[in-house]
Amino acid sequence: MSLHLYDTATRSMREFHPLVNGTASIYVCGATVQGVPHIGHVRSGLNFDVLRRWLARDGADVRLVRNVTDIDDKILAKAAEHGRPWWEWALTHERAFEDAYDALGCLPPSYSPRATGHVTQMVDLMHRLIDKGHAYAADGDVYFAVRSFPEYGALSGQKLDEVFQGEGEVRGKRDPRDFTLWKGAKPGEPSWPTPWGAGRPGWHLECSAMATEYLGSEFDIHGGGIDLIFPHHENEQAQSRAVGDGFARYWMHNAWVTMSGEKMSKSLGNVVSIPEMLNRVRAPELRYYLVTPHYRSTIEYSDGALEESVSAYRRIEAFLRRVAQRTGVVPLGEDLCPEFVAAMDDDLSTPQATGSLHNKVREGNTALDAGDDAAAREAAACVRGMADLLGLDPLSPKWNESTSTDTGARQALVALVEHVLEERLRARKDRDFAKADALRDRLKAAGIAVEDNPDGSQWTLRDD
RNA sequence: GGCGGAGUGGCCGAGUGGUUGAGGCACAGGCCUGCAAAGCCUGAUACACGGGUUCAAUUCCCGUCUCCGCCUCCA
Numbered sequence: 001m002s003l004h005l006y007d008t009a010t011r012s013m014r015e016f017h018p019l020v021n022g023t024a025s026i027y028v029c030g031a032t033v034q035g036v037p038h039i040g041h042v043r044s045g046l047n048f049d050v051l052r053r054w055l056a057r058d059g060a061d062v063r064l065v066r067n068v069t070d071i072d073d074k075i076l077a078k079a080a081e082h083g084r085p086w087w088e089w090a091l092t093h094e095r096a097f098e099d100a101y102d103a104l105g106c107l108p109p110s111y112s113p114r115a116t117g118h119v120t121q122m123v124d125l126m127h128r129l130i131d132k133g134h135a136y137a138a139d140g141d142v143y144f145a146v147r148s149f150p151e152y153g154a155l156s157g158q159k160l161d162e163v164f165q166g167e168g169e170v171r172g173k174r175d176p177r178d179f180t181l182w183k184g185a186k187p188g189e190p191s192w193p194t195p196w197g198a199g200r201p202g203w204h205l206e207c208s209a210m211a212t213e214y215l216g217s218e219f220d221i222h223g224g225g226i227d228l229i230f231p232h233h234e235n236e237q238a239q240s241r242a243v244g245d246g247f248a249r250y251w252m253h254n255a256w257v258t259m260s261g262e263k264m265s266k267s268l269g270n271v272v273s274i275p276e277m278l279n280r281v282r283a284p285e286l287r288y289y290l291v292t293p294h295y296r297s298t299i300e301y302s303d304g305a306l307e308e309s310v311s312a313y314r315r316i317e318a319f320l321r322r323v324a325q326r327t328g329v330v331p332l333g334e335d336l337c338p339e340f341v342a343a344m345d346d347d348l349s350t351p352q353a354t355g356s357l358h359n360k361v362r363e364g365n366t367a368l369d370a371g372d373d374a375a376a377r378e379a380a381a382c383v384r385g386m387a388d389l390l391g392l393d394p395l396s397p398k399w400n401e402s403t404s405t406d407t408g409a410r411q412a413l414v415a416l417v418e419h420v421l422e423e424r425l426r427a428r429k430d431r432d433f434a435k436a437d438a439l440r441d442r443l444k445a446a447g448i449a450v451e452d453n454p455d456g457s458q459w460t461l462r463d464d
Numbered sequence: 465g466g467c468g469g470a471g472u473g474g475c476c477g478a479g480u481g482g483u484u485g486a487g488g489c490a491c492a493g494g495c496c497u498g499c500a501a502a503g504c505c506u507g508a509u510a511c512a513c514g515g516g517u518u519c520a521a522u523u524c525c526c527g528u529c530u531c532c533g534c535c536u537c538c539a
Contacts, residue, residue, distance in 0.1 A: 011468090032538075044539040074537065153467095156534080162466035164535050203537085225539030230467080232538090254539070255469080256532090263533070292488085293477065298470075298532075305476050308489040312476095315488080318502065339486095343478095351478045355487035365503050369496085433498055440500080451501050458502090 003054070003345045005221075006296065008229060008251040009155050013347060018220050019249065024055045024062045027211040027248070029224035029232070030112065032069040033093035034078050037100040038271045039290060039301070040225075040257040040264045046287060046391070047254040047295040047348075048223050049106040053389050054344050065214045066109040067207060068094050071116050071200055076189060086190060087116075100274040104287045105391040105398055113210045115201050119192045121209035122201055125239065126181055126194070134242040137196040138172025140184025144235065146177045149242045155251065156230035179235050181205045204235035211236075211247070218246030226253040226296075254295045264301075272301065281310055284392055284399045288313040291390055292354050296347075312358070316387060317394035319361045319368075323380040326455045327373050330395060332388055333381030340386050350390065357386045417448060421457050424450075 003016040018024045028048045031041055048064070056062045070090040079089035094114075102108070126142055129135035134148045146152050146160065153160050163177055180202035185191035191198040211219065217240075224233065233251065240247035256263045264271050277286050289309035293299050324330050337360055343352035364379030387393040420439055427435040440450050443459065450459045 029539075034537095038539090041539050047539095072537085157467055158535070159466065162535085164466080226469085227534060227538055230534060231536090256539075258532075263538085296469090297477085300476095302476080304489085308476055311490090312488045315502090322502085349478080352486065355478075358487050362504080369504060428498080431498075437499070449501080452497085452499095453502065454497095 004347055005250055005252060006347045008233075008253050009248075011157075014250065016220075016250065018060070019218060022060055024052075024060050024221065025215040025219035026052065026055075026062065026064045026221045026223065027207070027215055027219060028064065028066040028109075028222075029207060029228055030066040030068050031093075031097045032072050032074065033090045033097060034072070034074045035093060036273045036275070037093075037097045038257075038264050038273050039277060039286070041097070042100050042104055042274055043257050043290045043299070044223075044225050044254050045101045045106050046104060046290050048252075050291060050295075050350065050390055051221075051223070051252070051348060052107065053391060054348065057389060062110075063215065064107075064109045065111050065113065065211065067210050068097075068112055068114045069203065069206065070094060070114045071190065072203060103274065103278060103283050104290075105283065107391075111214055113214065115206040115210070118206060118210050118213065119194075119201065121213050122182070122205050123194050125205065125209050125212075125243065126196075128243040129181070129239065132243060134239075135181055136174065138174075140197040140199060141172055141180060142182035142194075142196055142199075142202075143173055143178040144181055144239060144242075145174060146179070146238070147175055149238050151241065152238050153234065155237050156234045158230055158234065179204060179231060181239070204232055205239060207232070208236045208239040208245075208247070212240065212245060217244075219248060221250045221252055222248030223252040223254070226255050229253055252295075255298045257290070257299045257301055259301045281306065282399075284317075284394065285310045285313045288392055291392065292350055294347075294349060294351055312354075313392070313394070316357065316361055316383065316392075319364055320380055320383060320395050321458060321460075322368060322453065322455075323364065323376050324395065325458060326368070327377050330377060330380045330384060332393070333378075333383075333385035335382060336386050336389075337382065344389070353386070353390070357383060357390075360386070417443065417459055421450070421459065425457070 004013045005016050006012070007014045026048065028044070030045075031037065045066070048066075052062050052064050071086070075090050076086050079086040082089065098112075126135060129144065130137070130142075133145070135142055135144050137143075153163070160177065182194065182196065182202055182205065183199050184196075185198040185200065189200065191200055211222070222233065222236075229251075237247055258264065259272070281289075286306075286309075289306050290299070292309065292312075320330060337356045339356040339359075340353050343349040343356065346352075360379055360383050364376050364383060367373075367375035367379060384393050384395060388396060393399075420443060424436050424439040427433075427439065443450055447461060448459050449461075450457055
């Protein structure tokens with residue numbers, strides 16, 4: 001089976017065919033950089049990171065653009081609240097998001113355009129919209145005329161007449177459902193000049209402008225959180241298609257991370273920030289937790305479930321380390337389990353994919369127990385290959401370098417631990433188990449877990 | 465009001481019209497082991513409720529209940 005993806009626009013599974021063979025273009029709605037990222041934000045980044053890795057696996061040139069919304073009402077409000085310049089506030093949190101994505105092993109996007117850097121493209125798009133009669137200026141604002149575009153509502157399945165309309169002030173709107181492309185400047189707010197007066201971008205406009213700028217008037221996949229379907233993505237599509245651009249060919253949306261049944265949001269006070277999480281578990285363990293459920297299923301956050309993921313990930317890790325210790329460096333396998341491939345091709349079914357990965361781990365462990373090193377190595381290579389496609393390969397330098405902050409200190413630690421383990425080995429050979437156990441206990445007290453197996457002793461830093 | 469999602473064993477989380485309910489975690493027993501840990505093997509009357517279709521439904525259809533999301537900013 002070839003790759004099939006669930007397309008929100010058609011509410012159906014569709015076989016994926018890129019516009020240009022051997023490539024894939026993806027636009028993901030990134031963050032509005034108004035605060036510290038929580039695990040819900042990062043889930044989105046992670047889900048599309050997995051998509052991107054899967055698309056790139058057969059050599060496709062994947063172009064992934066993930067924008068940064070660095071100007072918006074909330075950014076201005078929060079910056080003011082904290083007495084900071086809005087641009088400093090935005091960049092500070094942009095960095096926090098980048099750090100979080102990076103910490104969790106998201107490959108960097110091809111580009112991450114900022115809204116403030118693309119006013120020219122937005123003005124150009126507004127010109128095109130106004131020329132075609134799909135937009136109008138009123139009192140310094142520019143609105144999209146929803147009635148002018150019959151397809152409006154197609155993406156989200158909304159009927160125009162049924163849409164509750166809120167969007168704040170209705171100043172110059174011809175129809176309350178018209179949405180804002182450009183906000184006229186208010187005193188004291190940042191603004192950029194346009195033919196219709198100074199102002200700042202409406203939220204939706206930037207994504208159409210930037211996606212088109214970097215991926216062309218038509219591109220393969222547009223993604224984001226499920227909440228963005230309406231109105232954000234509906235509006236993006238309307239803006240772009242109204243001027244005749246093809247825009248996104250597939251729409252993908254990831255589900256929420258909830259807490260106590262409610263979505264995470266600061267106002268509810270149920271946010272778990274990434275730095276906080278990484279104090280409790282290692283990055284790949286958190287990644288495992290967020291990447292294993294299907295991207296369209298809600299994750300109801302719980303400490304217990306997170307701990308289960310930690311154990312599950314460590315099982316994979318322990319197997320690979322065991323094989324590496326016994327047989328040397330394990331290569332990254334290219335032959336994957338057929339079930340893994342089938343699962344991933346089926347709308348990125350990571351639950352079954354990880355299931356097959358675990359089956360392979362068991363197979364490898366069995367081989368190891370039977371002393372069949374060759375089979376164990378083969379299984380390990382396969383496991384690495386599959387794990388890597390999920391960004392979860394425990395042996396990847398990413399997870400090993402980042403955990404050892406200081407190589408000098410690390411080397412000293414290794415030398416000391418090895419020394420103690422040698423001493424312990426002598427004690428065990430002399431059947432002086434009291435001494436051997438005492439040494440193990442001392443290491444444990446220092447945060448170092450020791451496990452004996454037929455090939456010798458393995459030790460790991462356990463921060464729990 | 466409109467649109468959409470969910471309700472599966474102790475827990476997380478897949479999936480399917482029918483004889484064998486993925487995978488993980490936890491627990492129990494066994495093997496292995498100086499011990500521990502790990503590993504391997506084995507273990508439970510699961511599919512919200514009520515109808516319907518069917519030889520057969522957890523899986524399809526209808527209805528009910530419960531929960532959640534979007535329609536204002538949101539990953």
